[in-house]
């Protein structure tokens with residue numbers, strides 16, 4: 001009996017061990033490995049968090065934040081003889097003054113990463129993307145290859161990337177980095193360019209070691225690549241980097257990348273597409289995309305001389321966000337912090353207004369999917385979204401985390417109709433089935449509606465008791 005029991009125990013334990021080993025091998029055998037070709041890299045399913053997030057904050061911060069004149073292209077504009085930039089330098093700086101001399105003035109003495117992160121969280125952002133290095137080459141992290149041209153050695157004397165990454169995560173958001181492939185004035189890059197990109201010293205000795213340093217040290221969830229347009233992906237070695245990123249990097253399961261990886265790649269390859277800047281097609285797209293746009297309509301970097309009429313109003317901001325999400329995109333909203341490390345009150349105000357709106361209407365934004373219709377065909381200020389049930393079972397890569405079962409439809413409208421009646425055509429056939437109820441997010445009770453010649457007339461609540469401002473969401477549910 002004793003021997004039998006012993007045998008029984010041993011057989012259970014060994015069966016368990018065997019099972020575990022077996023599972024491990026099955027997992028490692030079936031874990032997909034990507035080959036460095038766009039065809040294969042394109043098969044990667046989009047990590048779910050990114051599609052759900054919808055709203056991100058984009059930060060352009062660097063030595064250009066010191067002159068903070070014109071745009072973040074200041075150095076290039078100056079050197080290529082742009083009239084306004086040259087006049088600005090002649091008037092305000094001594095002859096012989098170099099761009100490098102701006103770096104010690106990048107003081108960031110008021111930079112409080114927790115305060116920034118808490119502002120972005122209140123704005124309703126789910127991810128934050130910081131310029132780890134723009135085209136000027138100055139790194140906001142202690143690059144091992146950017147001697148005297150990084151924020152640890154000059155200016156702030158701090159690891160701005162590391163500090164912000166920490167605070168953003170403490171506030172339950174994802175952290176990402178913008179990273180420019182090219183550097184306007186890097187002599188190693190310029191030599192490769194001189195050689196018609198037949199030599200690859202710059203990617204080998206600077207670009208990829210730097211980006212790998214970023215990935216190992218900060219584990220970014222987004223790599224927002226830029227500055228790719230002077231040459232092809234073959235020079236940049238983009239597909240090799242991405243295969244490593246997806247197969248073996250510490251962020252392989254969670255990271256998403258955009259589409260700027262060489263001539264001909266934007267709008268064709270990448271986890272999500274930016275296509276052109278401020279891209280907002282107004283139509284449903286068949287691949288995940290992101291609308292990166294600025295609150296200061298004139299610049300990504302801070303401009304001390306921006307005027308109020310150049311700043312997006314809250315109405316314009318909401319229109320951008322709503323139309324983008326309705327068409328399957330994410331909104332990446334850019335602001336330029338100051339050289340002192342502050343965020344201009346006008347940007348704070350716009351972000352907090354967005355946050356207030358999302359606190360009421362976020363249900364119609366976060367985690368939603370595009371509906372059958374986007375912009376209402378009879379009413380151009382109405383945009384639709386919907387929520388879908390989670391997919392259980394096999395996940396098709398086209399719709400990574402949701403099924404086709406619609407659980408609610410949302411109509412977001414950007415103007416309040418003067419007669420208090422919202423008219424919309426595309427929702428009419430659904431209401432017609434008679435099983436839908438309508439409520440306004442943030443308000444109590446159901447709304448009355450009728451259908452006249454194919455258009456739904458929905459009676460809105462008294463505007464005086466409505467909680468939301470600037471834009472409103474109606475929720476349609478069955479029963």
Ligand SMILES: C[C@@H]1O[C@@H](Oc2ccc([N+](=O)[O-])cc2)[C@@H](O)[C@H](O)[C@@H]1O
Nearest residue numbers: 072073226227266275276277292300
């Ligand atoms: C986010 C922005 O990206 C690039 O600018 C671009 C890049 C691509 C296009 N494009 O494809 O239309 C337009 C502006 C940068 O040059 C600019 O400073 C900023 O960082």
